[in-house]
Amino acid sequence: MANRQAHPMKKIKRNASLLAASAVLLGLTAPVTASAAGGEALQWTRCTGPGLDPRQQCATVDVPLDYSDQNGRKIQIAISRIPSEKPSARRGALFLIPGGPGGVSLGDPSGKGQTLPQKVRDTYDLIGFAPRGMAPSSAATCGLESKDLALAKLAWPTPDGSVNESMATARRMADACARNGGELLRHLSSANEARDLDRVRAALGESRISAWGDSYGTYVGSLYSQLFPQRTDRIVLDSNQNPDPTRVGRAWLAAFEDGVEDNFPEFAKWASRPGNPHRVARKAADVRPLFLRLAERLDHEPLPWPGATPAELNGNVLRQTMLNSLYDPDDYPALAKMILAARKGTVPPAPQPPNADGDESMMQNAAAVGAGILCNNVTWPKSAAHYQKEVDESRAAFPLTAGMPRGPMLCAAWPFELREPAVRITDRGPSNILLVQNERDVSTPLSGARVLRRAFGDRAVMVTVNSTGHGAYLANGNTCGDRTVSRFLATGERPDRDTYCA
Template identity: 75%
Template sequence: MDKKQITRHASLAAASAVLLGLAVPLTASADTTEPLRWSAWRGSGLDPRQRCATVEVPMDYSDPDGRTIEIAVSRIPSEKPSARRGALLLIPGGPGGDSLSDPSGKGQKLPQKVRDAYDLIGFAPRGMAPSTAVDCKLDPADLGRTKFLPWPAPDGSVAENMATARRVTEACGRNGGELIRHISTANEARDLDRVRAALGEPKISAWGDSYGTYVGAVYGQLFPDRTDRTVLDSNNDPDPTRVTRGWLAAFETGVEDNFPEFATWASRPGNPYRLARTAAEVRSGFLRLAARLDREPLPWPGANPDRLDGNVLRQTMLTSLYDPDDYPVLARTILAARKGTVPPVPESPPESVIQNVAAITVGTMCNDIDWPDSAAAYQKDVHESRAKHPLTAGMPRGPMVCAALPYEPGEPPVRITDRGPSNVLLVQNERDVATPLSGALKLRQALGDRAVMVTVNSTGHGAFLDNGNACGDRTVSRFLATGKRPGSDLSCA
């Protein structure tokens, strides 16, 4: 399993698939930050040019002279100093992802002109090791694939979800320390401005992916005059009343947008993983199998949870729809379950990584927006969701762990607006399970004339140099290298 797959698995297992009112920077000028001291990267399998450093930032930006934490940063310099324009931040998805290895990884997929123009900058967000790390020390059972996300009971009850939320938030309160209360998108954006200053850049460019699109949008809202060229790839709805709640709910739409692609693939003649003769039969067969596994789960020793039940099948579906290359994972699981057997236990990152990701997810999702604490309200929403969207069985409307948070967020969310320079390019696949096109259009609307949007007729999460197409890749690459955007929103067929 490569790093991209591990990061995705960890983020999904811990919560993903990552805010509003008018926020202010809450910090004095970041340009007083000490310059970075680069040292050799003590890792394996990475580009030997990559170096690392740390940036010291306030843990609490309302108390800039108080306790500090460290942000780990990596860099591969511009490959042609005479063509260098500045630095390109690679902003990871999540919450719970990092981009420390990305200068050596996806950064090397960038066209030569882009690699010539920029130093490629990765980082581990606050709370993510090897930056100053946070850990809730959760019970391993609560890290399970269907425990952290609020998959309801077979009858739709959310009682166990609420119990999980209480256990998780109590553990984070005991073990997460003061830092977990200061993990948020706004603080990540403020940290990135300290990174910009430490790099000695008056302005900085960025490529934000998935949850990183929201980080990039918040950075551009808080520090508009410090942005150069910004690419936001696979975009979240910035609705200031819902934020992370809205992202969870978006899986309803995302699955309905993407399952037909899987069903068409799984009904194609000649496919060794063919499940049925027609796409409609694939869908109905999936729903019947999930219902059967709700009633009669199969033992799955070594997995977490240690059984293949209906929700594990649904979670496998959700994970597999992120990338068409992962369709066989879902098909193999369905074929095994039909026979009363289970597939091999999926690879998983070390528990320490999952614990770290889980804590960051709790911090971000709970601190960015205030979640309701009414079990009855969630129960009503889940029943409505189950009726309208049976594939996701009510999970996207369920009570995330934030439903039991014993405190309210420390500041209002950042409202994304059209105030600022016109230097943003959005790129978005039409069929994206985690960040559906409908949500991306909301971000496009919020940014107004600041942005142009490229919509790509492709399937999967991640468009630029990933699951998109040549037209989209060419358009984004040209913008990063030259600053030229389409004159208006563009569709890439």
């Protein structure tokens, strides 16, 4: 059993959307310092916003909209920092690369950065940023219809397995992006995000950077290490994405097949444990068939759910709740409560609706950036027949996810041509990369992390952690994994070979 110590980072990860909201509210007040030595003139200002450390400072960096036309239009990248807490021990800058796509780390120097051990905080300036497209950097939007922001609608097939409705949704969303997205949307990509980080590095006056990339941030960190290998110092990649350059985001979506199969047995053990107030079955072996029967029943007999979006509890809402809950064992009760209510023919309380102005604006922003990156990184198939075949195979092999991981997203109707091929991760470059990976992770499963590990070759070592949930370091991992990563960041000491933290 993994060490399930109560890390403060777990609360931070579960409230990532709130941190993103805070980042959008970051404001600028009077300048407090000038530029970093050797960099362009950065006007550091005090950040304003809820829950921020008073030491956190903000600035902006101009970067090219189009890196093939570096003298053309510029956009802004908002950055933040908390300086090293012990200048005499300072080594450089630690970039906190957020997940997503559609995540922001502007608040992270004040948030998850403060969970780092003191020696790490002494060693680095902690650097957060809003990736291109994400407010308060130059912001993108697609102007999507509100109904298309619901996760339970996006890629899930209909109860009979058809992808026709998903394809129609993809076309409607892609059309909105074509109408409203402008030039910025066409220039969103993971490679451009990595290039932006190198402009931030230069503006900070750093010859090299260290980084802690989380989830989707592991892909950005990998691309940075590939595109700018000699500008990397100590790179930690936590909860790792499959870097397959022929599939990229399609591989990330498909990873839920393995991720759910790795994680659902842990939920089943918890949900059948005697004394659990949310117990749904007497034996762990009974939980899976119970869930499948209930999802099928809700497919055909959904329950009205006033105040929720959609306004019914159907099979796909149950399945999406399963995915959400498997990110963190602390969230298992949400799925169990839904199962217990639905079996009685009732529904749990409706989720809190988003604030009509602020929250929906942030959802629109994140959705546009997510779409731009997923669809601009690699070309997706356009044929409904292709997705139907894939979904049929997935439904047969992985009934818990009902075909969703191989379904069409709006990239199936993306109107823009691919600007460049995806970057291939290789073993060329310094050996300064540490991968940390939970054994049971619903979103970035171990199978995908192993693909990244093989691609890096001798450049990397991987620490596999016997734990459950998304996010290993200082989150859902264990003491052994945390100690190994902290030692590497603080001292550069890294295991000689791949290791297992039991």
